[in-house]
Amino acid sequence: MKLRVRVEKVAHGGVFVARHEGRVIFVSGAIDGELVDVEVSEDSGKFLRADVVEVLEESEHRQKHFWPAAIAGAGGAEFGHIKLSHQRTLKSQVLSEALQRMAGIEAEVEVQSCPSDLDGDGLHYRTRVQLNVDQSGTAGPFKPRTNQAVFTKTLPLAVQEIEELGLQLKNFNGVKRISIASSSTGDLQWMVDDKVNGSERLVERVGGRTFRLSSGAFWQVHKDAAGLLTAAVAKACGELGFDPTRPNLDLYAGAGLFSATLSNSYPGAQFTAVENSKQAVSDGSKSARDLTNLKFVKSDVLQYLRHLDTKPGHFDTVVLDPPRSGAANKVIEQVVKLGARNLIYVACDPVALARDLKNLVEAGYQLRGLESFDIFPHTHHFEAVAALSLG
Numbered sequence: 001m002k003l004r005v006r007v008e009k010v011a012h013g014g015v016f017v018a019r020h021e022g023r024v025i026f027v028s029g030a031i032d033g034e035l036v037d038v039e040v041s042e043d044s045g046k047f048l049r050a051d052v053v054e055v056l057e058e059s060e061h062r063q064k065h066f067w068p069a070a071i072a073g074a075g076g077a078e079f080g081h082i083k084l085s086h087q088r089t090l091k092s093q094v095l096s097e098a099l100q101r102m103a104g105i106e107a108e109v110e111v112q113s114c115p116s117d118l119d120g121d122g123l124h125y126r127t128r129v130q131l132n133v134d135q136s137g138t139a140g141p142f143k144p145r146t147n148q149a150v151f152t153k154t155l156p157l158a159v160q161e162i163e164e165l166g167l168q169l170k171n172f173n174g175v176k177r178i179s180i181a182s183s184s185t186g187d188l189q190w191m192v193d194d195k196v197n198g199s200e201r202l203v204e205r206v207g208g209r210t211f212r213l214s215s216g217a218f219w220q221v222h223k224d225a226a227g228l229l230t231a232a233v234a235k236a237c238g239e240l241g242f243d244p245t246r247p248n249l250d251l252y253a254g255a256g257l258f259s260a261t262l263s264n265s266y267p268g269a270q271f272t273a274v275e276n277s278k279q280a281v282s283d284g285s286k287s288a289r290d291l292t293n294l295k296f297v298k299s300d301v302l303q304y305l306r307h308l309d310t311k312p313g314h315f316d317t318v319v320l321d322p323p324r325s326g327a328a329n330k331v332i333e334q335v336v337k338l339g340a341r342n343l344i345y346v347a348c349d350p351v352a353l354a355r356d357l358k359n360l361v362e363a364g365y366q367l368r369g370l371e372s373f374d375i376f377p378h379t380h381h382f383e384a385v386a387a388l389s390l391g
């Protein structure tokens, strides 16, 4: 079904809101203010989903998409038709609206560009890339909602080293997935299903620390992100009046990006890093051997907090950096019970952040600072760092 609609505003998830006969339509490929013809792809009963087929009145923020594969349907660059500065305005609107609607918090937060994208085009930033391989052996991004990979000569969001490796040009019949990683110290590794090629380990250097990562380990994707987020967390500690003599927690710690850099800066403070990936705990512990004030615990965060036997107020600062779904109610309930003076919440989903902030604010925490970073240009994703303290 084809419809002609006026696009109203951006929504969470990289789509835009329009209406038809009182029903909401989530439109992909649009920009706020445009008049567009759309093809409906889904009718959920409550709302419709649709894709732009023709732009009749074009936004001043529209640009030609930089990636032919995206025009052919590849996912992963859903904001590439929007000028970079407006992408950031839209992300800022999504964050403000989520905070206002879900947590009753009024905040205008600028989504800051990464240093290397400041005057640039927001391309060649991804240090981690996954190519899906379809039945024909084509290795590329999947078309959303299909199992068909789109052939692409270029990988414009990937760092140059990954694009030049050229794996996207080869046929990988019989393979399911290719994961490519390039480290800040020049390592290049690619996994064809589980087989590791290139560098055996990825050595990352950030905040005065060295992290040695095994294949497939989590690491921040944008080449600037680890440094930027580490600095933002350190800055939040400073602004919250971090006590450099007391115990602290780093929840969802990965290889200890935040706790290792903070332990290094504050040798009198103790940090416990909690993480459920065995590999991340092993990488983190080995990389932090010299830090006597940091220990890793391999555990699910909720289980760890439920079994913790500390008095309220035992911890000074709790840093949490959960996956996209956020910490959610049960973990937040346990975090509240800890009664830590300060919380630093690193979030990659504004709606999950707003939901969790609502509960934290109701439990007596106050939002003292909020920064946001565009660490995924040309997608709808971005990161936020919230600093809270009790009372």
Ligand SMILES: C[S@@+](CC[C@H](N)C(=O)[O-])C[C@H]1O[C@@H](n2cnc3c(N)ncnc32)[C@H](O)[C@@H]1O
Pocket: 218, 219, 220, 252, 253, 254, 255, 256, 257, 258, 274, 275, 276, 277, 280, 299, 300, 301, 302, 321, 322, 323, 324
């Ligand atoms: C967004 S990453 C952050 C990692 C780290 N802070 C960093 O920036 O490198 C989230 C981490 O949480 C871990 N994780 C996910 N669910 C978990 C859970 N229920 N309990 C403990 N760790 C979890 C993942 O393995 C991953 O390492």
